[in-house]
Amino acid sequence: MVAAAVVLLAGCGSGNGGAPAATSSADPSLGTVTLAEDGVQEVTIETPDDYVFVPDAFAVDPGRVRLTVTSTAEQMTHNLRFRPDAGPEEITEEIPLLAPGESRTIEFEVTAPGEHPFDCTFHVQLGQSGVMTVRG
Template identity: 55%
Template structure:
């Protein structure tokens, strides 16, 4: 049996050890390059909001309607709106050119659960959901894709 070259273990080729060290170094640099103690820079809202966005109206059947907008940023416009107990119809318009969003009420963040949601809303798309609320209070809604970036809002149901 021959002796292993200095700095290597028996049975291992010296270049395999160097490749392993180089791979570990590359991985470490990749991980560290994404680390920073600075807050991420969020884009400014990139849309001109239409006049009908954010105003709660009531149709002839008593359904309260509101239009929310989101774009190539992490914002719902408006971020808050107020309704009375009853049937609510929410339309979300994605005016983005690039970003995909969704809309759902945050689990456990309101007086009562609201199951209706918009799972995916691509750029230029619009979708409407309808539900009934009876319990007064604040109901948080979110884009689950961008929750960590602060894309949340609140629907308040008056007492």
């Protein structure tokens, strides 16, 4: 009886204030930050057709970051832009256009701990946003 209640309660909330749950991917490496041989932190996220980034959050240490965005969309074009003046430092690198099936990579330096929000500026009104956290 207790086990059944736990299962029911676990399925009741999305944990994100009632917003739809983000689409998940079969690729467990998405959002996982690894260290390349050249010392640059690498992370990959996806943009499917349903107005989300998968995952929509990841964390890095201060230093160089290589961010790859792969479009798993079949129809939609996306982009990725860090919000200007929204984080502790401005990140000007962006992916201006990402067609269905494409993959693009940007590289930049982060030094200040804090949150750096990013959006698909084509779909920000539909909630396609995420955040990169720089650990202190």
